[in-house]
Amino acid sequence: xxxxxxxxxxxxxxxxxxxxxxxxxxxxxxxxxxxxxxxxxxxxxxxxxxxxxxxxxxxxxxxxxxxxxxxxxxxxxxxxxxxxxxxxxxxxxxxxxxxxxxxx
Amino acid sequence: xxxxxxxxxxxxxxxxxxxxxxxxxxxxxxxxxxxxxxxxxxxxxxxxxxxxxxxxxxxxxxxxxxxxxxxxxxxxxxxxxxxxxxxxxxxxxxxxxxxxxxxxxxxxxxxxxxxxxxxxxxxxxxxxxxxxxxxxxxxxxxxxxxxxxxxxxxxxxxxxxxxxxxxxxxxxxxxxxxxxxxxxxxxxxxxxxxxxxxxxxxxxxxxxxxxxxxxxxxxxxxxxxxxxxxxxxxxxxxxxxxxxxxxxxxxxxxxxxxxxxxxxxxxxxxxxxxxxxxxxxxxxxxxxxxxxxxxxxxxxxxxxxxxxxxxxxxxxxxxxxxxxxxxxxxxxxxxxxxxxxxxxxxxxxxxxxxxxxxxxxxxxxxxxxxxxxxxxxxxxxxxxxxxxxxxxxxxxxxxxxxxxxxxxxxxxxxxxxxxxxxxxxxxxxxxxxxxxxxxxxxxxxxxxxxxxxxxxxxxxxxxxxxxxxxxxxxxxxxxxxx
Numbered sequence: 001x002x003x004x005x006x007x008x009x010x011x012x013x014x015x016x017x018x019x020x021x022x023x024x025x026x027x028x029x030x031x032x033x034x035x036x037x038x039x040x041x042x043x044x045x046x047x048x049x050x051x052x053x054x055x056x057x058x059x060x061x062x063x064x065x066x067x068x069x070x071x072x073x074x075x076x077x078x079x080x081x082x083x084x085x086x087x088x089x090x091x092x093x094x095x096x097x098x099x100x101x102x103x104x
Numbered sequence: 105x106x107x108x109x110x111x112x113x114x115x116x117x118x119x120x121x122x123x124x125x126x127x128x129x130x131x132x133x134x135x136x137x138x139x140x141x142x143x144x145x146x147x148x149x150x151x152x153x154x155x156x157x158x159x160x161x162x163x164x165x166x167x168x169x170x171x172x173x174x175x176x177x178x179x180x181x182x183x184x185x186x187x188x189x190x191x192x193x194x195x196x197x198x199x200x201x202x203x204x205x206x207x208x209x210x211x212x213x214x215x216x217x218x219x220x221x222x223x224x225x226x227x228x229x230x231x232x233x234x235x236x237x238x239x240x241x242x243x244x245x246x247x248x249x250x251x252x253x254x255x256x257x258x259x260x261x262x263x264x265x266x267x268x269x270x271x272x273x274x275x276x277x278x279x280x281x282x283x284x285x286x287x288x289x290x291x292x293x294x295x296x297x298x299x300x301x302x303x304x305x306x307x308x309x310x311x312x313x314x315x316x317x318x319x320x321x322x323x324x325x326x327x328x329x330x331x332x333x334x335x336x337x338x339x340x341x342x343x344x345x346x347x348x349x350x351x352x353x354x355x356x357x358x359x360x361x362x363x364x365x366x367x368x369x370x371x372x373x374x375x376x377x378x379x380x381x382x383x384x385x386x387x388x389x390x391x392x393x394x395x396x397x398x399x400x401x402x403x404x405x406x407x408x409x410x411x412x413x414x415x416x417x418x419x420x421x422x423x424x425x426x427x428x429x430x431x432x433x434x435x436x437x438x439x440x441x442x443x444x445x446x447x448x449x450x451x452x453x454x455x456x457x458x459x460x461x462x463x464x465x466x467x468x469x470x471x472x473x474x475x476x477x478x479x480x481x482x483x484x485x486x487x488x489x490x491x492x493x494x495x496x497x498x499x500x501x502x503x504x505x506x507x508x509x510x511x512x513x514x515x516x517x518x519x520x521x522x523x524x525x526x527x528x529x530x531x532x533x534x535x536x537x538x539x540x541x542x543x544x545x546x547x548x549x550x551x552x553x554x555x556x557x558x559x560x561x562x563x564x565x566x567x568x569x570x571x572x573x574x575x576x577x578x579x580x581x582x583x584x585x586x
Contacts, residue, residue, distance in 0.1 A: 008455070015413060015458040016420070016435075017451055018443035030452055031459075033514045038460075040402045041472050044479070051474030052481060054299055055285045055530020060328060075192040081427035081441075097423050100434045 195292025
C-alpha cells in the first residue's frame with residue numbers, strides 16, 4: 001500500500017514523535033523505499049507456516065515471589081532530566097518525578 | 105606476557121591509553137574515557153596477578169561498546185537521548201569482565217541504538233576505518249571495530265542484531281563472533297530488537313575470541329531468554345588444530361545464494377581463495393542452498409523495527425534521557441523530547457515498526473515476516489544435514505566511503521545481506537580476516553570470510569577459524585601509520 005503524508009503524520013503521532021511538514025515529506029520518500037523492500041515478502045506463500053517469534057524453543061521461567069530489587073531511588077534519580085520550561089533543576093521532587101499536570 | 109610478569113597490567117593499560125590519546129581524536133573510536141577508573145582496575149589486576157589468583161583475562165585492557173551499562177560510566181548507546189546518562193548498574197557482560205579481572209579502557213562509539221552499518225548514525229560522529237580514513241569502519245559496532253583494528257585495545261565487545269559484529273569485522277580486518285542467541289546475557293545491554301540482539305567478542309584472533317567467550321557466556325536469570333546450559337571451555341579444541349590436514353572430515357557448505365549477483369568481484373576472489381586454503385587443511389566442500397536467504401532483509405526490516413518501536417517507547421523524557429527544554433502538556437513533552445532525542449535513522453525505524461504493528465497491517469507485515477523467519481531457519485536446519493559449517497562472504501563489499509550510502513537507507517541495509525539470516529535463525533556467525541582487495545587510492549582494504557555454525561557449535565567454529573589462522577597471517581596484518 002502506498003503511503004501518503006497523512007499516513008506519515010498519523011504513524012508519527014502513534015509513535016509520539018513530533019514531525020514537521022518538511023520532515024514528513026522527506027520521511028515519506030525514505031519509508032516508501034523501505035516498504036518497497038519489505039513488499040518482496042508478499043510473493044511468498046506462507047499458508048500453514050507457524051510464525052516464529054523466537055529462535056529457541058524455551059518457556060518463560062518463573063521465580064519465587066520474593067523481593068529481589070533493592071531501593072536505589074537516589075542513584076536512579078541522579079539521571080533525571082532537567083525540568084525545562086525555564087527551570088534548570090532536575091525534574092524530581094521528594095523522590096518523585098515531575099511532569100506536566102495531567103489531572104485537573 | 106602478564107602471567108610471565110614481563111609487563112604489568114598498569115604498564116600495558118597505560119600504553120593503550122597513550123595510543124588512544126594519540127589516535128582517538130582522529131579515529132573517534134572511543135566516546136567515553138576515564139583514565140583514573142581504568143588505571144585503578146589495572147592496579148587491582150596487578151595485585152591479583154601477584155597474589156596468584158589471576159584468570160586468563162586478568163589485567164587485559166578491553167574496550168566496551170557503549171551499549172553496555174557500566175556503573176559510573178556515561179552510557180549513551182550513541183544517542184543524544186542518553187547523552188547525559190550515567191549507568192547506575194553494570195550489564196551482565198561488564199560484571200563478567202570485572203570478575204575476570206579485565207580492565208575497561210572506555211566506551212566505544214556506535215551507530216545510534218545500534219541501527220546502522222557504517223557508524224554514521226552516531227550522535228557523537230562517525231568513526232574512521234583505520235585502513236583508510238576516508239572510509240567507514242562498518243557498524244553498528246564501529247568504534248569497537250576501529251579500536252581493535254588500530255590496536256587501541258587488546259580486544260573489544262560488540263553486539264550483533266543483523267551483522268553489527270561481523271560486518272565491521274570484515275571491513276576492519278579482525279575476528280568477530282556472534283554467538284547462538286541466548287548464550288550471552290542481555291541484562292544491562294540497551295535493547296534494540298530483543299529477539300535478535302546478541303553480544304559477542306571482537307578480537308585479533310579466534311583464540312582471543314575463545315578466551316572472551318569463556319568469560320562472556322553463561323546463564324543469567326536476569327535475562328528471560330538466557331539459556332541455562334553447562335559452562336563450556338571454548339578453547340578446548342584449539343590445540344588440536346595443528347599438523348597435516350587438521351580439518352580432515354570437516355564438511356563446509358557453500359550456499360549458492362551467497363555467491364550470486366550483488367557480491368563484489370574482489371570480495372568473491374578472496375573468499376574463494378580462503379575456501380581453497382580450507383581444502384588444503386583437509387576440509388571438503390559441499391554445494392548447498394539457502395533458498396529463502398534473499399528474504400532475510402525484508403523480514404528483518406519488519407521484525408527489527410517492530411521490536412525497536414516497542415523497546416524505544418521507554419524513552420519518554422520522564423525519568424531519564426533527553427527532555428525537551430520547552431513543552432506545553434504531557435503529550436507535547438513526549439513528542440518533542442523524542443523528536444529531539446532521536447536521530448533520523450532511529451526515527452525511521454520507529455515509524456516503520458509502528459506502521460507494521462498498527463491495526464490492519466499486523467497480519468500482512470508482522471505475522472508474515474514471522475512465518476518467513478521460520479522458512480529461513482528451516483533452510484539452515486536442512487543445510488546442516490549436509491555440512492558442519494557454512495562459509496561465504498561476510499559483507500558484499502569492502503569498506504565504503506563515508507557519506508556514500510548515508511542518505512540511502514535501502515543501500516545501507518544491503519550491507520547485512522549475508523549476516524541477517526543467522527540472527528533470524530538464532531545461529532552463531534563469525535567473520536575472520538581472509539585477505540585484502542587490490543589497492544584503491546594506494547590503500548588495501550580487508551575482506552572477511554563468514555563462518556556460520558549450527559546452534560551451540562561455537563567451539564567447533566573457533567577451531568575451524570583457528571586452524572586457518574595457524575597457516576595464514578591475515579589476522580596479524582596492521583594498518584600502516586598507526
